[in-house]
Amino acid sequence: MTVRTLLHGVLSCAVAVGAWSLVAPAQAPVPVPAADPGRRPARVVLTWRDDPARTQAVTWRTDALVEEAFAEIAEATANPGFGAVARRSPARTTAVPVPGGTTAYYHEARFTALRPDTLYAYRVGDGATWSEWFHFRTAALEPATFSFIYVGDAQNDIRSLWSRAIRSAFLEAPRSRFVIHAGDLVNTGESDEQWGEWFGAGGWINGMVPQVPVVGNHEYGRLTRTDPRQLSALWRPQFALPEDGPEGLAETAYSFDFQGARIIVLNSNEDTRLADQAAWLEARLKEPRPRWTIVTFHHPVFSVANDRDNPKIRDAWKPLFEKYGVDLVLTGHDHTYGRGENLIDGASRREEGGPVYVVSVSGPKMYEVGKGRTWATRTGANVQLFQVITVSPQAIKFEARTVTGQLFDAFDITRSRNGRRRFVDRKPELPVKY
Numbered sequence: 001m002t003v004r005t006l007l008h009g010v011l012s013c014a015v016a017v018g019a020w021s022l023v024a025p026a027q028a029p030v031p032v033p034a035a036d037p038g039r040r041p042a043r044v045v046l047t048w049r050d051d052p053a054r055t056q057a058v059t060w061r062t063d064a065l066v067e068e069a070f071a072e073i074a075e076a077t078a079n080p081g082f083g084a085v086a087r088r089s090p091a092r093t094t095a096v097p098v099p100g101g102t103t104a105y106y107h108e109a110r111f112t113a114l115r116p117d118t119l120y121a122y123r124v125g126d127g128a129t130w131s132e133w134f135h136f137r138t139a140a141l142e143p144a145t146f147s148f149i150y151v152g153d154a155q156n157d158i159r160s161l162w163s164r165a166i167r168s169a170f171l172e173a174p175r176s177r178f179v180i181h182a183g184d185l186v187n188t189g190e191s192d193e194q195w196g197e198w199f200g201a202g203g204w205i206n207g208m209v210p211q212v213p214v215v216g217n218h219e220y221g222r223l224t225r226t227d228p229r230q231l232s233a234l235w236r237p238q239f240a241l242p243e244d245g246p247e248g249l250a251e252t253a254y255s256f257d258f259q260g261a262r263i264i265v266l267n268s269n270e271d272t273r274l275a276d277q278a279a280w281l282e283a284r285l286k287e288p289r290p291r292w293t294i295v296t297f298h299h300p301v302f303s304v305a306n307d308r309d310n311p312k313i314r315d316a317w318k319p320l321f322e323k324y325g326v327d328l329v330l331t332g333h334d335h336t337y338g339r340g341e342n343l344i345d346g347a348s349r350r351e352e353g354g355p356v357y358v359v360s361v362s363g364p365k366m367y368e369v370g371k372g373r374t375w376a377t378r379t380g381a382n383v384q385l386f387q388v389i390t391v392s393p394q395a396i397k398f399e400a401r402t403v404t405g406q407l408f409d410a411f412d413i414t415r416s417r418n419g420r421r422r423f424v425d426r427k428p429e430l431p432v433k434y
């Protein structure tokens with residue numbers, strides 16, 4: 001550490017705590033007052049509102065009113081003095097009433113004009129009380145191999161039993177570049193307590209790995225029995241997501257490109273909005289796009305559990321997945337596992353080239369496999385799972401693992417030079433007991 005860096009640290013401290021107006025001798029311990037927990041940033045989460053190569057958004061909350069909130073960012077260096085050249089971005093604050101008569105303050109800052117494929121450090125706070133410095137890496141401009149995590153419904157016993165799913169996933173693939181949550185992140189969308197469990201389970205992972213939340217039916221609720229179902233008031237303040245979807249579906253239907261893959265998120269909860277999402281989806285698929293296309297939403301195209309079927313979604317969107325060569329469709333909702341490949345024409349006719357459909361679950365609520373047996377080549381019940389998906393210019397490699405680390409399902413989708421896709425099943429023998 002240079003003298004300048006050290007001085008900078010001491011001076012920052014002096015400014016931060018106010019009362020310490022004199023620079024302390026270099027060797028003397030500097031007292032640090034306990035931060036007011038109500039002003040301390042909590043629930044810090046990275047998301048994208050825009051191009052992952054050039055921008056990054058971050059959201060956090062405080063329980064006390066913070067008049068002015070900021071985020072600071074610098075290129076990360078091993079030298080701890082990087083903060084001396086940090087840029088400061090103002091945050092937008094939204095006050096949200098939470099049960100118990102209190103108010104939570106959600107803050108959102110956007111980093112723009114970032115350099116692609118670069119490691120940054122950032123922190124959030126009010127100028128005096130700051131979070132720790134977190135790291136993230138921007139996407140490369142060109143296609144390049146990367147992995148991401150996909151999980152199905154967390155929903156219940158989130159602190160107690162879902163936490164092991166997200167943490168095991170991260171330990172399995174700590175270099176993952178983002179995490180897709182395929183809906184029903186919580187059981188009661190308006191429950192601040194359940195969201196507290198969700199953010200607690202992810203902890204600092206959310207501050208370093210961008211999250212891609214998909215809205216599920218449990219993120220919707222009614223104020224009274226006769227009211228229409230509405231998206232949780234917490235969704236938009238706590239996740240800063242793209243607004244490129246159809247009007248009225250901002251931050252629940254959206255898309256972004258990442259190093260050779262286009263990720264398209266749809267909102268399968270709005271029955272009356274399936275057609276206009278289809279039109280938007282088709283426009284996104286018609287545009288020049290990267291080699292791979294992955295679509296995710298909550299309700300399965302083909303159900304796994306009995307007494308479940310989503311014909312409207314199948315009718316509205318499945319023909320487009322086939323027409324435009326969508327590679328992978330990732331869903332949740334059925335609290336089981338099911339994977340069926342190349343289902344070009346309903347459940348019976350398998351052909352090369354169709355999308356691979358996956359239903360998965362990461363939380364502890366479990367249903368039995370019913371109709372999944374008619375279409376899926378791998379099914380599972382009573383098993384908490386996570387998926388690690390590796391995308392390279394040559395292939396998509398998919399692995400589903402139990403939360404105890406056993407390989408549960410695997411396949412590759414490859415593409416030859418002439419663009420022809422091939423499916424390679426790599427599903428393992430299932431362990432006798434999982």
Ligand SMILES: [Fe+2]
Nearest residue numbers: 184216217333
């Ligand atoms: Fe659901």
